[in-house]
Amino acid sequence: MTTERCSPNWVLLCLMSAGLLAWLTLEAVSIAPNRLVAGTPHRAHEVHGWWAALLAGLPMLGVMVLAWRPGTRRLQAALALVVGLLVAMPLWLATAVMALADPDIPQARLGIGASLWLLLFLWLLVLIELRTRLNLSRAFGWLLLLPVVFAWWLSLSFWLEPLALYREYQGRSDQFASAIAYHLTLVGAAVGASLLLGIVLALCMRRYAGMRKAGFGLLNVVQTIPSLALFGLLLAPLAWLSARFDWLASMGVSGIGWAPAWLALVGYSLLPMVRNTYVALEGVAPAVIESARGMGMSRRQTFLQVRLPLALPVVLEGVRITTVQAIGLTAVAALIGAGGLGTFIFQGLGQAAMDLVLLGALPIIGLALVADALLGALAERLRHGGTP
């Protein structure tokens, strides 16, 4: 075995010492008899005692030791340790439930405390750092999270019923499913419409220079207007329209609800979509077009078989940007009654029920990350893969 002489990885050392400190000093869980009362906080060593807390800290210490002389092998071992830690967290929570939950209070709720949130964040950073240092692909990084997701699923379905977040979910599981479906439908409808409209606009802009300038100027202004303001500004005219025209009202168009949300989402999505489509179509090398024409392709064929396929990855990049953006903006649209996951956030904020806020915010972040990863991977594939 070769001894690798390299300097310590200070990133891992810093992250893990912060993690250890948080684990030993901050509150790990809190337990409350019901939804209304604030929970009593417990630090890690107050749950199972000092020895157990120190023992649980050992893997973190292990990562720090491995980071001192970070060869490839040692970093791989560290990666395994971190994935193990992430898997262990829900299992540890399950043991905390058993230790702390009072069987006489069936409605007791276990809240996740600051130290566990911080650890989750720090460990994910460690995962990203290790993935970068080991040159692992993004897809492999996602694969590493599979056992973690499985561990959470397992714990939630068997032992973690008192988890406050889970209790909030159980209280409204139907609502939750329909909120996600509605959220995605609204995002899909907006992105789809802006894709079609964006392509048409980009094609027009290629033909008419005047339209290009005015179009980009206008879309830029729309993009600048804050979401809450744009929803508000659309509210008055839409309410007026639906009061005047019965067929609009019968379609469900009104000042609040999906109509202003959808319009605003399309407005926001157009700028990135048009810009990317325009740049993509313009970006195809003239020599490629010329050789296609030289091969006897008609104008139409050149466009459909050469220019469009070559432009597709950049267009898809536009779809990725607008989808991620729309997932976030739809959450704001819940304020004007558009529904979706944002409803939970604003309901939770209104009732000062933080777990309900989390029930809305965490899936939104998850959806944004997944959409970003999937569409990014698709664009990457189209770029390298054998498209005609």
Place this chain on the structure above:
Amino acid sequence: MNESDTLPVPRGHASRGIALWRHWSVPLIWLALLLALTFGMSQLEALLRLIEPDTRQVLYQRTSLATLLGQHVFVVAVASVLAIVLGVGGAIAVTRPAGRDFLPLVAQVASIGQTFPPVAVLALAVPALGFGTLPIIVALLLYGLLPIVRNTLAGLSGIDPGVHEAARGMGMTRGQILRQVELPLAAPVIFAGIRTSVTINIATAAIGATVGASNLGDPIISGIVNGNTAYIVQGALLIGLLAITVDSTFERLLWRPMTG
């Protein structure tokens, strides 16, 4: 940088004034409109009544619009200044030899973090910090850091290594290279990041009205809750104007005459 570098200025004071006016007219007009509406909204009562004919109260009067505008600008300014200091400082730190270990992680986090919707970040700040102005400033700061860090990194790493070597060959110290070569060359990209960050912050701060900050989002939220469209229009107009004023100011700041 002195004005005559960026403006196509002919000689003489009067024409210089005209050129300055031409350069800044767009943001100034937006600013004038913003201030006129803030202080003179009551003049528009008749128009607002058209929107809400059945409601007794059409002017938002719980707090003066000027106060709300001031608080909005204050929160965004505090968060943005902190984000600029920390973001540019942090990005410089991780591109120096001493901090280079942290560069890959910081670059990754800056790009992954931008996938997080600002509303979600704001919502997560509340359980951690409670209601009020502080969580909003922290959320805006954290979120606003990302575009600044990302653009500063891009600007600094986009500099031709030859330029570095030439500067070192001239006997410049590291500090001199940073101040006189790297930062000026990266400045346009850094400014673009700051512009993105401030634009997002103005929008997110407005949503902060739901977590107990008082700013221009207030009339909108209160209008939604009470079903008063006139309130919503007042808040929305002012926030929109504020955003456009700030954005067009940035646009003018970044404007280069060499485009022609």
